[in-house]
Amino acid sequence: MAQTTGIMNGTLxxxxxxxxxxxxxxxxxxxxxxxxxxxxxxxxxxxxxxxLLEGARSGSISVSAxxxxxxxxxxxxxxxxLFNARTAVTVKFSTEVSDDHFWSASAYLTSLELSxxxxxxxxxxxxxxxxxxxxxxxxx
Numbered sequence: 001m002a003q004t005t006g007i008m009n010g011t012l013x014x015x016x017x018x019x020x021x022x023x024x025x026x027x028x029x030x031x032x033x034x035x036x037x038x039x040x041x042x043x044x045x046x047x048x049x050x051x052l053l054e055g056a057r058s059g060s061i062s063v064s065a066x067x068x069x070x071x072x073x074x075x076x077x078x079x080x081x082l083f084n085a086r087t088a089v090t091v092k093f094s095t096e097v098s099d100d101h102f103w104s105a106s107a108y109l110t111s112l113e114l115s116x117x118x119x120x121x122x123x124x125x126x127x128x129x130x131x132x133x134x135x136x137x138x139x140x
Contacts, residue, residue, distance in 0.1 A: 003097065003098065003099035003100055004095055004097050004100050012095040012097065013030060013093060013094065013095055014027060014030060014093075014094065014095070015027060015030045015061055015063040016090075016091065016092040016093075016094060017074055017082070017089055017091045017092075017109075017126075017128065018074060018078070019089060019090065021090050021104075022074045023074065024063050024065055024074045024075070024079075025068065025074060025075050026065045026066040026067075026068055026075075027063050027064065027065045028064050028123070029063070030062065030063045030064070030093065031061070031062050032059065032060070032061050032093045032103050033060050034057065034058075034134065035058055035059065036054060036057045037055030037056045038052040038054065038055050039052065039053045041053045057134070058129075059103075059129075059130040059134050060107075060110075060127060060128060060129050060130060061091050061093050061130065062126065062127040062128070063125065063126050064123060064125040065123065065124055065125075065126075066121050066122070066123055067122035067123060076114065076124050079109060079112055079126050083109045086108070087108075088106045088107060088131055089106070089107060090107075091105060091106075091128045091130070094139065095139070097139065098139055100139050101136060101138055101139075102135075102138075102139055103134060103135065103136055104134075104135040104137075105131065105132060105133065105134045105135060106130070106131050106132050107128035107129060107131060108129050108131065109126060109127070109128055110127050111125070111127035112124065112125075112126050112127075113125045113126075
């Protein structure tokens, strides 16, 4: 496939997780959030204004999906195993289309929630807190 052009359809972006990142199945929503702390560098010479310097960067990736007991793709069972293991895994936010950008980092699964409403689809959501360097690169 060639690089995605124009305004991107959100359906193209997926969350991949695991030692060999596998698409989290039946996702309905996904997001990545990046932030940077700041350090106060204000002095008496700042003229009453706040001066800031850069600080630590961090990020998180989250996904919501329909629940299905799957054995071929990442689902609740795989995520629960990951949660119990308390170890970092690679997560990726990507279209998997050649020449598109992707985000990738080591991360911990910090939240896993199942929701089951009356006469509705069972859904789950998972959140990953990124640790270490966050890669932003092109898919080759």
